[in-house]
Amino acid sequence: MAANGENSGILHPDDIDPGHIWDRAVPAPGHGNVDFEERVNFQRLHEYRLARLRATLAGSDLGAMLSFDNNNIRYMTSTVIGEWSRDKMTRFSLLTGNGDPYVWDFGSAAVHHRLYAPWLKPDHCRAGLLGMRGMVPPSAGLMRGHAEEIKAILVEEGVADQPVGVDMIEPPMMRELERVGINIVDGQQLMLDAREIKSQDELILLNQAAAMVDGTYHMIQEELKPGVRESDIVALANKKLYELGSDDVEAINAISGERCSPHPHNFTDRILRPGDQAFFDIIQSYNGYRTCYYRTFAVGRASVAQEDAYKQAREWIDAAIELVKPGTTTDQIAAIWPKAEEFGMANEMEAFGLQFGHGLGLNLHERPVISRLVSFDHPLEIKTGMVFALETYCPATDGMSAARIEEEVIVTDKGCRVITLYPAEELPITHKY
16 A cells, blocks of 8 residues: 555554453453443554554555445444444445544534544544435435545545445445546455454453343243243343343344244244244344344253254254364364255255354454355454354254254454353253143
8 A cells, every 4th residue: 555554653453452361251241331440441442443444454455445334334433323324324434544534424423423432533523414325316416525525535645546445335326436536446355354353342342242142041031931922032132131231132033833944034923832942043232242142942841853953953063162263264164064955955055044153243244254155165264362153053853843052252362262151051941841
């Protein structure tokens, strides 16, 4: 890059975060910071994320990163205005290799950032509007105006002749950026590179998020009985998670009885019945850091077929956990999982997401990805400081039941630590008959 890294005062991520001491536990300390012990240092978190992004940008051939994805905007600027904005495509942020981050936010949110986000330069917090997915048509000129504004910043910071990475974008906005002479290229990989290794503060937030789901599963096990609907459990889980401090319950899968096989990835108003196998996935976040955390239960009693399916799913996930350590590659983990045809699926595309591993952070799906569909041709190295989920699925021989287990792991210097602690070694039976 022409000038990346020349901005004095820019720190390397290792200068900001010394890394976790692996002979100590990663804490899940609660929600409030206190004056008598160090918990999450949010200023350090802001600086680490920006330093990771700057270092990744400096090692690329890009002059700047332009983000429209809310999670990438949060990583770059440490700003958020909630789930409402996730699908509006109206917020965006920019970081050049030579400057400080800009954020364009919805109306008065920009004014709020100037008052309450002192890590951002006040004149870098701007009101912006692209049209909210066409509500205001491109012909109104909002996109054109912002494209010209972005081009002026690139010129001012000396990177106008270099490519600009973009994560996601509306076609009319892309055309306006290209019209003013900006070379748009894929920036998704750059952002994934930056977010790959978690700081000690990110580990604490991810562990705290998992602890909230531990408690929610205890509640689910108590409530899971005949006459309760899948949707009732989803409602109770939402309530519990928000009481525990969640800032976004993104989704809860609740699958029971004959709906277990094949896995539909949703929930309905089906009434639970005696002998049902039921599994759940809780996807939520604490300060933006997400969980993906499956557990399976039997309602009242379990059949031999259900027990056998659970034991098999447990064996597959334990074998994967055993392999997790720095230097292992994702193809090595994927290789120990069954082929799609071995558990009743036609091919690996249909089976994708069933025997699966994926990174966790501000996004639900980060690096690494572990799957028989992609890992053999594109293996990734497991690195210290990664956090990811491993999930397995085994249909039962009764033709309708299935077991689903998921564990989240932190990669340490020698192996990994499981942070999803609700007991799952054996199939739990609720209100046993």
